[in-house]
Amino acid sequence: MENIAHNFPFVASALLLGVAFYIVIFRKNLIKLIMGIAMMASGVNLFIVALGYRTGGNAPIYTDVPPGPMVLSVPQALTLTSIVINVAVLALMLTMVIHTYRNTGDIDSEKSRKLKG
Amino acid sequence: MDFLVTHAPILIVALPLVAAFAIPLISISRGGDRGRNIFSLVIFSLICFLVAILAVNVHTVGIRVYTFGATAAELALPGGYMVPVRIIFEVDGMSMFMGIIITTVTLAALIYSLHFLKGQTGQARFYSLMMLLYAGMIGLAFTGDMFNLFVFLEIASIAGAALAAYRTNMADAVEGGFKYIVISAVSALLVLFAIGILYAQYNVLSIAALAYYMQYTPLDMIALGLLVGALVMKLAGVPLHMWAPDTYTVAPAGTTPMILAASYISMYALYRVTFTMYGGLLNTTAIGWLVIIVGVLSMFVGVMMAVHQTDIKRMMAYHAISQGGYMLLGVGVCLAVITDPVALASYGRDAMNGGIFHIINHVFYKALLFMTAEAIFFRIGTRDTNKMGGLARNMKWTAGFYIIGALAISGIPPFNGFASKLLIYESVLKFSPVLSVIAMFVSLVTLASFAKVFYSAFTGPEMPAYKEVKEVPKSMIIGMSILAVLIIFFGIFPGLIVNTIVAPATNALIDQAAYINAVMGAVP
Secondary structure, three states: OHHHHHHHHHHHHHHHHHHHHHHHHHOOEHHHHHHHHHHHHHHHHHHHHHHHOOOOOEOOOOOOOOOOOEOOOHHHHHHHHHHHHHHHHHHHHHHHHHHHHHHHOOOEOOOOOOOOO | OHHHHHHHHHHHHHHHHHHHHHHHHHHHOOOHHHHHHHHHHHHHHHHHHHHHHHHHHHHHHOOEEEEOOOOOOOOOOOOOOOOOOOOEEEEOHHHHHHHHHHHHHHHHHHHHHHHHOOOOOOHHHHHHHHHHHHHHHHHHHHEOEHHHHHHHHHHHHHHHHHHHOOOOOOHHHHHHHHHHHHHHHHHHHHHHHHHHHHHHHHOOOEHHHHHHHOOOOHHHHHHHHHHHHHHHHHOOOOOOOOHHHHHHHHOOOOHHHHHHHHHHHHHHHHHHHHHHHHHHHOOHHHHHHHHHHHHHHHHHHHHHHHHOOOEHHHHHHHHHHHHHHHHHHHHHHHHHOOOOHHHHHHHHHHHHHHHHHHHHHHHHHHHHHHHHHHHHHHHHOOOEHHHOOOHHHOOHHHHHHHHHHHHHHOOOOOOHHHHHHHHHHHHHHHHOHHHHHHHHHHHHHHHHHHHHHHHHHHOOOOOHHHOOOOOOOHHHHHHHHHHHHHHHHHHHOHHHHHHHHHHHHHHHHHOHHHHHHHHHOOOO
């Protein structure tokens, strides 16, 4: 039972990734597609943070630290970087959708499509 | 001078980043556009100088390791540590090879853009993004750890997508940029997921340390699958090529070659992962055949899609996919025989040389072709070959550059495409004659489709609508002639180029131990 609780974040991130891939591949609405990518990013971030978690661990700050295990700090740094990058990616995507809407009057990927062949 | 040699790897990445944020500030100050153009050129010439210094240095002393924040730049392992804890740049022959490609292409693109952009809005942001894209690409080539590989991949993707969608008033441009950013975001997240899996097992991020500890467990296989899938998507290998024609078609002049170079930087990352990180642990015969199949598919599908296109840049974009297949074919053949020393010596290494050499050749001539297509678009405002005609009368330079590019891509001597394709044909013939025949057939179809576009666009009677068309401005001609001169030079002296830059790149990929030892040498 304890094992399941320990692995819960990994199951959650797998679910998030699965749903996100479904959205990215099958949804036609561009805003929904961006939400899918945001979910995918959350799934990956959750996975990496969960990797560094130690049950009952302390925060990785070296002054006045009580004895016991420390939470790994590298995955947290990675996640922070990845969150910042994803904010930039999502913002850029949203501006592009706004431009698509202005140019074609639609945000459905089938109807706003100009490039074919 | 010593300072420059020691710190060249970081300066080459830091300078364009600083320039990217300084350019908008200079644009709004007095002197504006002119000051900014001069500033970009000066900074970029400085970068070219540093790349040249570093290239000579790497050629003479071998792999260069640059450690951030260490007392000495070469000190990858601090005393008493078993694993490299600091951020590392590791520059070997292959990194330098990619560095030379992207620096040359960016220089040509920068000069080409000076006149192309005149009178357009948002120029400051254009040059900013160009510098960011360069920083992302060169960082990816130099980085020695997996997480920075992800960061630079994302920098290059964001800048590339924003540049592709630069002409936001055109619906198709935004669409092409959007496709690129979606593909890039998904592939970068897959890369990050794979990095997470690797970090969970080995607690290190440095590529050399990962290669050193690699056990090839089932989890590593999953990570390899994710990395290969993501990077093949990013380099537009069939069957994951759907974004490439759209993005290459709509990207404004000068940046199409850079986005093309960004695809080959992903190819570099793929080679880095498969050769250096997984190295000898892979079942190389199976992986080699997989790469060969992807390569042959790319070659064939790309060229068949290209033949019937009427949009000139779209046709070239499909040819880019097809030429990517040649590179994969050469490297795949080497990978398939890498465990067999006799075959490796007799044709494996030549196949690899051909595949790697084709990267630089292809980037140069395809960049030139994209630039001529944009020059036509710049003057007559359409990319549809059916609407063109008789342009060679007024655009003599553009027509000449187009001929050079078209002959080079079809593998006609004395241009550079011939040199690398001959290496690939000869070595692949010894491995499997059928593959070689397919490669030659694809070359023929390539020549046919470029000849078709040449006749419809440049020859024929003068069209009344294009009577007043003038040759493109000087900076665009200079940008194109840099590439044209290099194409002819590489075609006339292929032996020199193969010996000085291609063979070190091939050796760097095959010699996994040297890459590991450069960082992990002190570990008992």
